[in-house]
Each structure stands twice: as C-alpha cells, then as structure tokens.
Amino acid sequence: MMKRTKVVVTDTDVNRYQGPLLAYLISEQKSSAPLCDPLVEPVVKELYELGDVKGKNEETTMVHVNHGSGSVSCAAKRLLLVGIGIMDEETKPSQLKERVRAAGGSIAAVARQYKAESCLVVAPTFLPDHLGEGVEELCEGVLLGDYQFDKYKKKPEDEPPFAGIKMLSFSVRDRKTARRAIRQAQVAAGATRTARDMAHEPGSSWTPEHFAHFARQVGEMEHMKCRVLEKSHLQRSGMGGILGVNRGSAQPPKMIILDYQPPHHDTTILLVGKGITFDSGGVSLKPAAGMQDMKYDMCGGAAVLAVMQAIGEEKPPVRVIAVVPATDNMSGGDALKPGDIITHYNGITAEVINTDAEGRLILADALSYGIEKFKPDCVIDLATLTGAVIIGLGHHRTGLFSNHDQLAQLLLESGERVGEPLWRLPLDPEYSKQLESDVADVKNVGGKEGGAITAAAYLEKFVDKTPWAHLDIAGTAWDFTKKTYIPKGPSGIGVRTLLDFIRHWPKTSWDAGTSKP
Numbered sequence: 001m002m003k004r005t006k007v008v009v010t011d012t013d014v015n016r017y018q019g020p021l022l023a024y025l026i027s028e029q030k031s032s033a034p035l036c037d038p039l040v041e042p043v044v045k046e047l048y049e050l051g052d053v054k055g056k057n058e059e060t061t062m063v064h065v066n067h068g069s070g071s072v073s074c075a076a077k078r079l080l081l082v083g084i085g086i087m088d089e090e091t092k093p094s095q096l097k098e099r100v101r102a103a104g105g106s107i108a109a110v111a112r113q114y115k116a117e118s119c120l121v122v123a124p125t126f127l128p129d130h131l132g133e134g135v136e137e138l139c140e141g142v143l144l145g146d147y148q149f150d151k152y153k154k155k156p157e158d159e160p161p162f163a164g165i166k167m168l169s170f171s172v173r174d175r176k177t178a179r180r181a182i183r184q185a186q187v188a189a190g191a192t193r194t195a196r197d198m199a200h201e202p203g204s205s206w207t208p209e210h211f212a213h214f215a216r217q218v219g220e221m222e223h224m225k226c227r228v229l230e231k232s233h234l235q236r237s238g239m240g241g242i243l244g245v246n247r248g249s250a251q252p253p254k255m256i257i258l259d260y261q262p263p264h265h266d267t268t269i270l271l272v273g274k275g276i277t278f279d280s281g282g283v284s285l286k287p288a289a290g291m292q293d294m295k296y297d298m299c300g301g302a303a304v305l306a307v308m309q310a311i312g313e314e315k316p317p318v319r320v321i322a323v324v325p326a327t328d329n330m331s332g333g334d335a336l337k338p339g340d341i342i343t344h345y346n347g348i349t350a351e352v353i354n355t356d357a358e359g360r361l362i363l364a365d366a367l368s369y370g371i372e373k374f375k376p377d378c379v380i381d382l383a384t385l386t387g388a389v390i391i392g393l394g395h396h397r398t399g400l401f402s403n404h405d406q407l408a409q410l411l412l413e414s415g416e417r418v419g420e421p422l423w424r425l426p427l428d429p430e431y432s433k434q435l436e437s438d439v440a441d442v443k444n445v446g447g448k449e450g451g452a453i454t455a456a457a458y459l460e461k462f463v464d465k466t467p468w469a470h471l472d473i474a475g476t477a478w479d480f481t482k483k484t485y486i487p488k489g490p491s492g493i494g495v496r497t498l499l500d501f502i503r504h505w506p507k508t509s510w511d512a513g514t515s516k517p
Contacts, residue, residue: 004186004190005142005143005146005164005165005166005167005168006166006167006168007139007143007168007169007170007182007185007186008167008168008169008170009169009170009172009175009178009179009182010120010169010170010171011171011175012120012169012171014039014120014122014171015039015074015075016075017075017076017120018075018076018077019076019077019116019118019119019120020076020077020078020111020114020116020117020118020119021076021077021078021080021107021110021111021114021116021118021119021120022074022076022078022079022080022119022120022122023079023080023081023082023107023110023119023120023121023122024036024037024039024040024079024080024081024082024122024124025081025082025083025084025100025103025122025124025134025138026040026044026053026055026081026082026083026084027055027083027084027085027086027087027124027126028054028055028056028057028083028084028085028086029055029086030086033045033048033049034048034053034054034055034083035055035087035126036055036081036124036126037122037124037125037126038125039122040079040081043063043079044081047061047063047081053081053083054083055081055083055084055085056083056085057083057084057085057099057102058082058083058099058102058103058106058484059082059083060080060081060082060083060106060109060110061080061081061083062078062079062080062081062110063078063079063080063081064078064079076120078114078116080107080110082103082106082107083103084096084099084100084102084103085099087127087128093128093130093131094416094417094419096127096128096131097131097134097137097417097419098137098419100124100127100131100134100137100138100141101137101138101140101141101144101419101485102141102483102484102485103138103141103484104121104137104138104139104140104141104142104143104144104145104484104485105141105142105144105145105483105484105485105486106141106145106484107119107121107138107141107142107145108141108142108143108144108145108146108165108484108485109145109484111142111146111165112146112162112164115162116165117162117163117164117165117166117167118165118166118167118168118169119142119165119167119168119169120169120170120171121138121142121168121169121170121171122170122171123135123138123170123171123172123173123178125173132174132177132181133172133173133174133177133178133181135170135172135177135178135181135182135185136181136182136184136185137185138170139168139170139181139182139185139186139189140185140188140189140485140496141484141485142165142168142485143168143185143186143189143190143193144189144192144193144485144486144492145484145485145486145487146164146165147164147193147196147487148164148487149196149197149200149489151200170182184314184503187310187313187314187499188310188418188495188496188499188500190309190310190313191306191307191309191310191492191495191496191499192306192492192495192496193492194302194306194309194492195299195302195303195305195306195490195492195494195495196489196490196491196492198214198298198302198305198306199295199296199298199299199302199477199478199489199490199492200489200490201295202295203277203278203294203295203328206277206295206298207251207277207326207328208251208252208253208254208256208275208277208326208327208328209251209254210277211254211256211275211277211298211301211305211324211326212228212254212256212326214305215228215256215257215258215305215308215322215324216228218258218305218308218309218312219258221312222260222308222309222311222312222313223312224258224259224260224261224308224312225257225258225259225261226256226257226258226259227256227257227259228254228255228256228257229254229255229256229257230252230254231243231246231252231253231254233255234253234255234365237345237369238343238344238345238347239255239344239345239365239369240342240343240344240345240350240365241325241342241344241345241350241361241362241363241364241365242255242325242327242361242362242365242366243342244336244340244342244352244361245276245282245327245329245336245355245358245361245362246327246328247332247334247335247336248282248283248329248330248331248332248333248334248335248336249327249328249329249330249332250330250332251277251327251328253325253326253327254325254326254327255323255324255325255326255365255366255369256275256301256305256322256323256324256326257321257322257323257370258305258308258321258322259319259321259322259374260308260311260312260315260319260320260321261319262315262316262317262318262319264317265317265318265319267318267319267377267505267510268318268319268320268321268374268375268376268377269318269319269320269321269376269377269378269379269380269502269505270321270323270370270371270374270376270378270379270380271304271307271308271320271321271322271323271379271380271381271382271498272304272322272323272324272325272363272366272367272370272379272380272381272382273300273301273302273303273304273305273322273323273324273381273382273383274297274298274299274300274301274324274325274359274362274363274381274382274383274384274385275298275300275301275324275325275326275327275362276294276297276298276326276327276328276329276358276359276362276384277295277297277298277326277327277328278294278295278297278328278329278330279294279297279328279329279356279358279359280294280328280329280330280331281329281331281355281356282329282330282331282335282336282355282356282358283331283335283336283337283338283355284338284354284355284356285331285356286356293478296384296477296478296490297329297359297384298326299382299384299473299477299478299490299493299494300381300382300383300384300471300473300477300494301324301325301326302490302492303382303473303492303493303494303495303498304322304323304324304382304494304498305322305324306492306495307320307322307494307495307498307499307502308320308322310495310499311499311502314499314503316502316503316505318502318505320502321370321374321376323366323369323370324366325362325363325365325366327362329355329356329358335355336352336355336358337352337355338352338353338354338355339351339352339353340352341439341440342361344361344364344365344368344462345364345365345368345369345372346364346368346372346462348364348441348442348461348462349440349441349442350364350437350440350441350442350443350444351437351439351440351442351443351444352443352444353443353444353445354444354445357444357445357455359383359384359385359455360385360444360455360458360459361444363381363383363385363459363462364458364459364461364462365462366381367379367381367459367462367463367468368462368463371462371463371464371466376466377467377510377512378404378407378466378467378468378469378512379463379466379467379468379469380407380411380468380469380470380471380498380501381459381468381469381470381471382471382473382494382498383470383471383472383473383474384472384473384474384477385452385455385456385470385472385473385474386451386452386455386472386474387451387474388448388450388451388452388455389452389472389474389475390474390475391451392425392452393423393475394475395475395476395479395480395481396421396475396476396480396481397421397422397423397475397476398415398420398421398422398423398471398472398473398475398476398493398494398497399422399423399425399452399456399471399472399474399475400412400415400422400423400424400425400469400470400471400472401424401425401427401453401456401459401460401469401470401472402424402427402467402468402469402470403427403460403463403465403467403468404467404468404469404513406467406510406511407467407468407469408424408469410501410504410506411469411471411497411501412424413504414497414498414500414501414504415497417500418496418497418500419483419496420476420493420494420496420497422471422497425452425453425456426453427453427456427457427460431446431450431453431454431457432454432457432460432461434446434447434449434450434454434457435454435457435458442458442461444458446458452472455472456470456472467512471494471497473493473494476491476493477490477491477493477494478490478491480493
C-alpha cells in the first residue's frame with residue numbers, strides 16, 4: 001500500500017515560502033480579471049490583460065517569478081494559478097465542490113510534472129460561505145490525484161521516478177476548522193487509494209485469501225471483530241450461490257465479515273461488496289478481448305473493506321458491518337453449467353441460465369446471511385454487476401436501485417457531495433417477471449432487456465423488507481469520467497460515497513418502513 005502524505009496547516013508567511021510549488025486558486029469573471037487572493041492580484045491582473053489567464057475551470061498557469069522584483073513578491077521556486085471557472089447563482093454547491101476538488105487534482109499533476117515533493121496551497125478567500133475555505137475538497141483532490149501504482153514496474157537507476165508529494169501544507173484563516181477538514185480528507189482519500197491498490201493487483205495476487213488477510217489486518221489495527229467463513233462453513237450453511245460459482249476454481253471461496261461496533265449505538269448499517277477476484281465468465285466464457293480488466297470485478301468488495309478502514313479511523317457512533325463473498329469465476333472441470341439449479345442460503349432455488357451472471361449469485365447468499373445474522377437498519381450492496389448499466393448510464397453515473405425512498409435519497413445526496421453521482425433506476429414488478437423459471441423459483445438472468453434492472457430485481461428477492469440499496473458500479477469502478485484526481489484504471493468508486501453516507505446518517509429522522517416510488 002502507498003505511503004501517506006504528511007498534511008499540515010501552516011502559519012508560514014506565504015511570500016517567504018521557499019519550496020518548489022506555491023498554489024493559488026482563481027475564479028473566472030465574465031468581463032474582468034479573475035477573482036483571486038489579494039497577494040497574487042497584481043500578477044493575475046497583468047496576465048489577464050495579456051490574455052494569458054482567464055481562470056477557467058481546470059486552467060493551470062505556471063508563473064516563473066522574478067524573485068525580489070516584478071509584480072509579485074514570492075520566494076517560492078514556482079507559482080501556480082489554478083482556475084475553478086465562474087461562480088454565480090446557477091452554480092450548485094456540489095458543482096463548486098467538485099471544481100475545487102478538481103483543482104486539487106491539477107495541483108497534484110503539476111507537482112508530478114516538476115517532481116515537487118512539497119507544496120503549499122493557499123486556501124482561497126473568495127469562496128461562498130457554504131464551502132468555507134474549500135480545504136477538505138482541495139486536500140482530497142491533491143491526495144487522490146497524487147496516486148500511482150508502480151509496484152510491478154522496474155525502477156530505473158539513472159532517474160528515480162517521482163514518489164509523490166511528501167509534504168502538503170495549507171495556508172488558511174481558520175486553523176481549527178481546516179485541521180478538521182484535512183483530517184476528513186485524509187481518511188477518505190486514504191481509503192480510496194487503498195481500494196485502488198487492491199483493484200490494481202492481478203487476479204493471481206489478489207485472491208479470496210488476500211481479502212481475508214486484509215480484513216484481519218484492519219480488524220487488528222482498529223479493534224474490530226473479523227470472521228472468515230471458510231468453504232466448510234459455507235457448505236454447512238447451504239450457501240449454494242457462492243459455492244456454485246466457486247466450483248470451477250482452484251482457490252477455495254471465503255465470506256469475509258468485518259464488524260465495527262461502538263460502545264453505544266442504536267443503528268446498524270450492513271455493507272456488502274462483490275468480491276469476484278477474477279471473472280472469466282465460467283462456462284459461459286467471456287470474449288478474450290478486454291478480459292484482463294476482469295481482475296477489477298472485486299471493486300465492490302475492495303470498496304466496502306476500504307470503508308471499514310476509514311470507519312476504524314473515524315469511529316462513528318453507528319455499528320457498521322462489511323460482508324464480502326469472495327471467489328473467482330473459472331471454468332474448471334467441475335464448473336457450474338448453464339441449466340444447473342442451485343439453492344441459496346435462504347432456500348430460494350435458482351436456475352443458472354448464464355454462468356457469467358455470477359455476481360448476483362454470491363451477493364444473494366451474502367445479503368440473506370447478513371440480514372438474518374445482524375438484522376441491520378439498512379443494507380447497501382456495491383457490485384460491478386452488469387454491462388447493461390454501462391449501456392444505460394455510460395461511465396458517468398453509478399446505477400442506484402432501492403426498495404426505500406429515504407435510503408435512496410440519502411445515497412443520491414452523498415454521491416453528489418463527493419463527486420460520485422448516482423442515478424436511480426426503477427424496480428417495478430414487471431422486471432421480476434422476467435426472472436420467472438419453469439423449473440426453479442427464479443432464474444439468474446431475465447434477457448437483454450433491462451439487464452441492470454433484472455439483476456437488481458434478483459437481489460431484491462434476498463432482502464425481504466429490510467431497507468436496501470444496490471449500487472451497480474460496473475461503469476464507474478474503472479474508466480470513470482476523466483477527472484484530474486482520478487488516474488487511469490480503478491477509481492476507488494463508492495468509498496467516499498459510503499463514508500459520506502455514514503458521516504451524515506440521520507440520528508432521529510430515519511424511517512425504517514419499506515417504500516418504492
């Protein structure tokens with residue numbers, strides 16, 4: 001796992017800062033020089049009049065200052081101006097937060113370009129009150145943008161690669177508030193980077209046992225209960241879904257359970273993450289082209305365990321339990337075959353039409369087991385479940401399905417706040433009819449039409465009346481919308497959404513009743 005950048009609040013005179021990179025934010029104006037901090041106003045006006053700076057969103061301008069003279073007094077080696085676009089009455093708070101977060105990502109990119117191991121960011125003085133000084137979003141953006149996975153790359157001896165920002169400093173007005181914001185940003189970004197690290201590992205290096213080992217480590221460090229259900233336990237419990245998917249594999253399956261339980265709590269939240277460590281499609285083999293990306297089919301499991309890492313650091317007043325059913329989906333001699341019938345943990349029988357629709361099979365066991373065992377107030381599952389959700393929403397939004405309006409709304413709000421937008425799709429009874437089987441209680445696919453919805457409808461059969469939400473992250477777990485703070489590859493999607501959801505959990509207004517639109 002990657003090292004953590006040291007982040008501090010400083011009272012150093014920014015004009016005397018002699019480090020490699022000093023960064024300011026500026027905001028575009030319709031007919032005048034960009035809004036900016038008074039300390040850089042002279043140089044910003046000069047550059048604006050030259051046509052070199054406008055302050056557009058994600059615009060970066062490097063100012064190579066003439067130390068001791070010129071229009072700006074600055075001891076730093078480089079002065080960076082980062083635009084966040086126009087702020088007006090039409091700019092939503094979530095949009096502005098995302099622009100500031102993206103500015104942080106731009107700062108990280110410039111630091112990498114110039115191999116700047118330390119950086120001082122001046123918190124903007126011109127943001128609206130609801131955003132404060134934007135320190136949390138800025139810090140998140142820098143830490144998320146300053147990410148790389150080079151574990152398996154040979155390091156050149158003649159020119160050592162840039163290892164990332166070692167020291168990130170913020171110049172702020174409200175030091176107490178900034179420290180709290182930075183702490184939240186560090187926890188969220190650190191957990192997201194951990195999820196990315198897990199997803200980057202090849203299928204041979206991230207197996208169910210690796211999931212279990214990581215969970216045990218988190219449990220030991222954060223004083224959580226960790227339990228790993230081995231294959232023998234799964235067999236005794238009748239978990240035909242995960243056992244069926246595992247039949248073609250050389251690696252035994254595991255169900256990993258990590259339980260954070262504060263001394264006093266009246267709420268239990270259950271998180272379930274799909275942990276398919278590699279998905280060949282089984283007997284219903286996937287095409288060879290692009291199959292290497294199927295090591296990412298465990299991104300849901302990685303996200304919920306990374307959230308538990310963050311939970312252990314923040315220690316919220318609610319009980320949070322993560323369940324990750326883990327196996328790969330291979331086509332060995334005893335592999336599940338189309339037409340086979342399995343029996344899930346809750347006794348529902350399923351006709352397997354397509355062995356490549358395996359995620360719902362392992363999640364069904366985990367959902368029914370977790371709900372029976374822990375009786376949560378709500379349950380959220382996270383899974384790279386269907387290609388169909390990509391057809392519907394592209395790589396820009398995660399598909400949201402729920403049997404509970406308030407739960408869905410809370411997740412939508414969290415997604416907007418952290419820049420991981422969701423879109424709610426329907427779960428009407430007509431979609432469940434597509435899953436009717438002639439020989440079993442249900443079949444595991446309902447045809448091409450509404451494929452993401454019928455997959456969610458399958459899962460709904462295993463949650464009874466518990467408030468439940470399903471996040472289909474197949475389009476956003478990798479190849480997510482290009483952003484300055486999300487590098488190529490796995491995005492770590494869902495970690496910050498779930499963490500924000502837990503941070504904003506309603507203390508008195510939760511309605512446990514089940515309802516659909």
